[in-house]
Amino acid sequence: MRVGLVQLSVGDDPAANLGPTTDLIRQAAGQGAQLVLTPEATNLLSPDRARQAALLRPEADDPTLAALRAEARALDIWLLIGSLALATGDADGRFANRSLLIAPDGTIAARYDKLHMFDVTISDTESYRESAAYRPGDRAVIAPAAGTVLGLTICYDLRFPHLYRTLAQAGARVLTVPSAFNPVTGAAHWETLLRARAIETGCFVLAPAQCGRHAAPHSPDRPARRSHGHSLVVDPWGRVLADGGDQPGVTIVSLDLSAVDEARSRIPSLSHDRPFAAPDGHDDTPKHPRQDG
Numbered sequence: 001m002r003v004g005l006v007q008l009s010v011g012d013d014p015a016a017n018l019g020p021t022t023d024l025i026r027q028a029a030g031q032g033a034q035l036v037l038t039p040e041a042t043n044l045l046s047p048d049r050a051r052q053a054a055l056l057r058p059e060a061d062d063p064t065l066a067a068l069r070a071e072a073r074a075l076d077i078w079l080l081i082g083s084l085a086l087a088t089g090d091a092d093g094r095f096a097n098r099s100l101l102i103a104p105d106g107t108i109a110a111r112y113d114k115l116h117m118f119d120v121t122i123s124d125t126e127s128y129r130e131s132a133a134y135r136p137g138d139r140a141v142i143a144p145a146a147g148t149v150l151g152l153t154i155c156y157d158l159r160f161p162h163l164y165r166t167l168a169q170a171g172a173r174v175l176t177v178p179s180a181f182n183p184v185t186g187a188a189h190w191e192t193l194l195r196a197r198a199i200e201t202g203c204f205v206l207a208p209a210q211c212g213r214h215a216a217p218h219s220p221d222r223p224a225r226r227s228h229g230h231s232l233v234v235d236p237w238g239r240v241l242a243d244g245g246d247q248p249g250v251t252i253v254s255l256d257l258s259a260v261d262e263a264r265s266r267i268p269s270l271s272h273d274r275p276f277a278a279p280d281g282h283d284d285t286p287k288h289p290r291q292d293g
């Protein structure tokens with residue numbers, strides 16, 4: 001299977017972001033990709049919640065989604081839109097951070113709302129509270145696509161290995177991790193975590209990324225945000241097959257899907273789970289409590 005990872009550097013205007021995104025999707029399809037993937041926040045990255053509230057549309061009414069569905073159909077490709085920020089209609093005004101898998105006929109084949117919210121203090125001057133603006137999802141999603149089975153995740157989910165194990169044990173063979181990773185945590189953790197998830201699950205890992213400095217002309221008083229880039233393709237043995245560097249562009253890779261069975265037969269750890277008693281001192285809080293905020 002030939003896959004194409006689109007690396008973007010979006011700004012805060014969905015209408016302006018769409019053109020470059022569409023160009024790169026066409027470029028990937030033109031190079032033979034049957035499955036094309038875009039990063040988290042394909043429609044916009046904006047530091048301004050009021051602007052997002054005024055701008056964002058529900059899924060049924062989102063212009064980026066409508067345009068990219070038509071594009072998938074015209075190009076006859078599977079398209080994973082890594083995520084779109086979408087209005088939900090919730091009373092608290094929070095958005096969804098949603099991955100959408102588009103089939104070659106333009107229909108929505110699967111959707112996944114990011115489970116884990118990036119509520120993290122990076123430094124004295126940089127902190128994120130994703131759960132203030134976004135409503136976390138509450139279910140894991142796998143979906144057949146392009147002759148394989150995808151397990152859908154987004155960005156910060158990467159730090160929760162039980163999600164990936166659950167997806168792989170449910171049948172996923174290719175894990176998707178569209179991201180807008182922070183440059184500091186990206187340099188320290190991105191490649192290591194992606195390779196670990198691939199090795200632990202015996203899956204291919206496809207991680208299309210945002211890169212560079214995100215223009216926010218509509219919020220000139222706020223510091224510009226940056227992303228780590230380095231869209232990555234990792235095989236089930238943990239080898240990095242391609243690295244998208246630090247500029248927008250397309251990374252094309254041919255995957256030999258039999259590598260999944262090969263890796264899993266060499267190291268069958270995915271089927272070697274054992275029940276075990278909780279350690280002493282363990283309280284009765286749920287093992288994976290849902291993050292709220």
Ligand SMILES: O=C(O)CNC(=O)[C@H](CS)NC(=O)CCC(=O)C(=O)O
Binds near residue numbers: 044046128155181182
């Ligand atoms: O905010 C938006 O509009 C879109 N969402 C994101 O960009 C999210 C939340 S700020 N970014 C991450 O999850 C980075 C995770 C990361 O960098 C790490 O785990 O180290």
